[in-house]
Amino acid sequence: MTQKKNLLNTLQKRFFKSNTKRGEGLRKNIMGLLALRGVAVGISYLRFPVTLRFLGAELHGVWLTVGGIINWFGFFNVGLGTGLRNKLAEALARKDTKLARIYVSSTYAIISIISFIMLVMLIISAFTLDWPKIVAVSESYEGMLVATLLIVFTFFAFRFVLKLIGIVLVADQRPALSQMLQTISSVIFFIGIWLALKYRIMYGNLVVVGVLSSGSVLLVLVVASVILFSGRYKNIRPSIKYIDLHEFKSLASVGIQFFVVQISVIIMFSTDNIIISQISGPSDVVPYNVARKYFGITEMLFMIVLEPFWSAFTQAFVKKEFRWIRKSINKLVVLWGISVGVSLIMLALSGWVYRIWIGELVVVPVRLSVLMMLFFTIKTWNNVFVYLINGVGKIRLQLYMSIVIALINIPLSVFFAKNLGMGSGGVILGTIACLAFGAVLHPIQYKKIINGTARGIWNK
Template identity: 75%
Template sequence: MSQKKKNLLDILKKRFLKSGSKRGEGLKKNILGLLALRGVDVGVSYLRFPLTLKFLGTELHGVWLTLGGIINWFSFFNVGLGTGLRNKLAEALAKNEISLARSYVSSTYAIIGIISLIMFLLLGGSVFVLNWPKILAVPDTYKSMLAATLLIVFSFFSMRFVLKLVSTILVADQRPAVSQAIRSIASVIFFIGIWLALKYRIMYGNLVMIGVLSSGSVLLVQIAASIILFSKRYRHIRPSLRFIDWHKFKSLASIGVQFFIVQISVIIMFSTDNIIISQITGPEDVVPYNVARKYFGIVEMLFLIVLEPFWSAFTQAYTKKEYSWIRKSIKQLLFLWGLSVVGSLIMLSLSGWVYEIWIGDMVSVPLRLSVLMMFFYMIKSWNNVFVYLINGVGKIRMQLYMSLIIAVINIPLSIFFAKNLEMGSSGVILGTIVCLSFGAILHPIQYKRIINGTARGIWNQ
């Protein structure tokens, strides 16, 4: 290893991993655990992508990616109760109030269970009421295949919607690496399934098989994790009918509702792109868009591994008025962001070569799309440095209002660039970049006001 590389590793270790404090040690363990597991997850995801593309073909793969984006919309429809449970459960466990903790867990499972049932009825009914071939921009000949796929995916999703609360409990208990392990194991099972289906040509080219493998793998692991964790480590707080307290809904949803509204705007901004591209240029163009997104998303994934544990750490430090630690941490994260920018530029220079090795001649990704996708992740990561601090201290009112504005303008702006300026999928991501630019200016301002004690009005709410 060269001396230059050694110096860089020494800098990173000094800035992020060497700490004798309890908070620092906890961050280190979480970062290292998440790094290893996310590495597995991403590696499997990138290996699986060309296999799925080969199994389905370009058109049906574009349909699958678009359908996945639609499913993601509903994954946030817990009215912020997941965020509320994480905060309330962490507080109750810290105070060793086991009965209160179990009440929060039981009540959340009950409320989410009701929401899940309603969602299943609505989504299941939509299969027979809505014209899904038209929504997904495919011929009517796919109608029966789409109906079967949607029924399977919606059914499994409704059950997963409840069972994924076990991951929220793990995060509240400061065990995000275990939560990530659940997702990683499911990802590996999905990969093995699609590899076997492709090798033995099981339902080759059929969307139903992908729906079963994708949704079923996650559901299977969540069921196993829930049984194991609630019979052992979390036996004392496992859900119980006699611990359900409907009055807990208000406290669980207090700040959670605000986060929910923010999440809805995020869904609109990040999950409608595939549909817009399908409607304007066809489902085939969804594939190169997602190839570029997956490729440049590697840098953000690595960045978020370091950033993720800081949310709760910022909450604790702000409560204890350890402002110097917060300032130092933000500087460290901005240093890391600078490294991610350098990494993104290197990835851009290598993108054509990587695409050729990874996807071959199945998909062509325009250089303009790669450049814009790189800028998208650079701005998004910049925003996240400050958003994690703002979310951690619970002062999200300005973010809430800004999210509502962005939710209104994002889709028409993306359509304008894509259609009127004839930029296609590049125009869609450009519209998102413009929307993110508001936060790139306002979030750092709010951070400085909060940390300097000069935040007033909406900046401090």
Template identity: 40%
Template sequence: MRELINKIQTNLGIQSARSKNISKHVFWSFLYKSGSIIANFILVPLTIKFLDNENYGVWLTLSSFIAWFTFFDIGLGHGLRNKFAEARANNDLESAKGYVSTAYFTIGAICVIFVFLSLLISFNVDWTKIFNTSNALYGQLELLMPIVFACFGLRLIFTLITSIYTADQHHSMQGKISFIIAVGSLVLIWLLTKTSKSSLFMFGAIFSLFPVLILFILNLYAFSTKFKQFKPKWRNVKREYFKSIFGLGLSFFVIQISVIVMFSTDNFIITQLFSPAEVVPYNIAYKYMGISSMVFTMVLVPYWSSITVAYVKEEFDWIKNAMKNLIKFAIIAVILIVIMVLIAPYIYKIWIGDLVEVPVVLTVCMATYFAITVLYAPFNYFINGIGKIKLHMYSFAIGALINIPLSIFLVKYTTLGVEGVIIATIICILPNLIIFPMQYLKLINNTATGIWDK
């Protein structure tokens, strides 16, 4: 496999060590992500048959609801990623150790409080009303929600290891873990369908516990081998490291909340304004059209931390060449999106048969959304990589404030129906197609001032 990668690199004219490392991890990411996509696609019809449309809609909404709480990491994951990469680029091992320990203990303390409060609240809430579903699920949801909250808290801590791997230029590790979780979950759910009756509780418990187990094992392995010297220790936790991570992390924190509001509230809005069953076609269209974004992200992910290191070392020519290539990939991804729209009816028929009907208009709207995100993504990753994210933060924050009321307005006062939810998101992110490229040009040409340089 190594010889094949070297041959591909030679044929493509890839020469620099950084570019070779990126292309290697893009190759592995492609394999892992392809496997994850296949596993997740097989899982959808299997799950619908096991749970039925309403229960599957409840699970999708529940998953989105839990995703809202990712803001509890207050941006420290992204902050750690940038600061650890900078410290390693400058051979500052003490700071690198301090950033890791400070991030782990800070997130650990936050998660303990989060889990305690969520468990306290969970037993005093009627989740059937929250998810607009039948009272028959009351008992299952009452048992499931504490497990989901506890696992989410643990996952928030253990996921930090993927930030460390990525910052250390091991870009495909996140894809590898996602692949293991996707395939493992598929196998476990398949076994569940053979040994158990339909149960939202059993399904949700498996989906919550399995990823935590895999990430826990990765943490044990990483801090016993490659990152042994960076193993979290209380004595390495210092205020200046927290300030450094949190200073950058706070902006990422605001961006995370904004992204959650714009992208993770859709299922909840649809559930409340329509029903859990209406969430299913929406998510099927999202999963299908999202393939384009997933493929492009495989190429993008390695560049974040590589751009961080290149910017620290003032290797601007490499950054410019990298961005030119990423823009070309973005255009190819948009062409792929157009093709996917044209063949969508045939793919849906093969994939889910007659289980769910996905309107053509919904597919087109979803394609438009992904085309926009793909086109501004290269500039977004550059901005994230160098940490000049104030303007980025304001753009997403304004979009988040507008998104929910605009979604409700388009659904209630127009004839758009469910499509109005994704159209509202499209309207909120559209300005980024202008703002992000402008900021990149100003920064790379050293003409950025004011908010453009913060």
């Protein structure tokens, strides 16, 4: 026990402890994120088998696919959420409250308009598209599927606007509070689905899962928005009279570039379930997601440390604190190396963990586990440098890479999965191939930016 405590103290001192105000803020946020996200992830891992038992393998695969589709639309804020994150962080660093309120008000206004348009389109799609065919299930599920989609789409439209409160918290370097909202939602969802399974409430019905999943998030966001904009953020709460189209252009110029990058992210990370469902059937989506959840633990832990750095990098770059940025990146690279070692241990134990966690309900091929581990290893490596690049808004190179990736990701995934007969493993291999571009180019761009030698596309 003493050795474990000493190890934790050493890690905290080496990576998190700082005498500066920014460093102390990062340390507190990292520790808060570690606790809160640990609870959220623990709940999600407990919820996974409960939901699987409630719905069965086929309908659970359908739910995962529907969730992936919803995640696509989560990026359709035209990058304004990310633009707000950067611009608001800059305004708060300069203590310009009026400009901060203009940014917040303008973003809420345009996101509300986008949300309304999107809701109309989604409702029309629920009645006009052949959803059983899209998710590859029997026509007998059509009524249940349409009802679920209408509920999820409606809740999502409101959530689309209200989740901006999380962006405000992150821009103010309070990501732990943003995570708290997600954790509370996860707890409510878990309690709901556990009670539904225990008392057989509409057993095996997608509608129940849709209401619990979407409703829990919406409820928490409504309460949080009222509390925060009535208290701490009263001076920057959205107001019609602070909507400024001139400043909106500033937000949009950054946001549209982030939007294109996000489209690429959608294609890489949210189409996998549909591709697998179409090639191998919805049941094959489940082992893919089991492996993804398991090896995603390393990314989750790594992102807990990385999350507070985005806005911190923005403020440090504005204040030209380049020495602090270099030291921070070096520490993050060391932590990435540690995460790789943890991933290898997880790979060795994966078969045993799957049996304890899921039992005989799902079989995960070893090849899929290896590829999933490699996927998260490359993804976290990229994020070390992407968070700095995004924080300072130099994303033109990333924009062009994203366009290339958007064009080749799905064909590559289908080729590996279908033509080479690799199934779900081929789908993730296609994504790995796309991530390889950034694994080389992002570190090069970081060095050019921080050394003051970035020119042309490297500095845009």
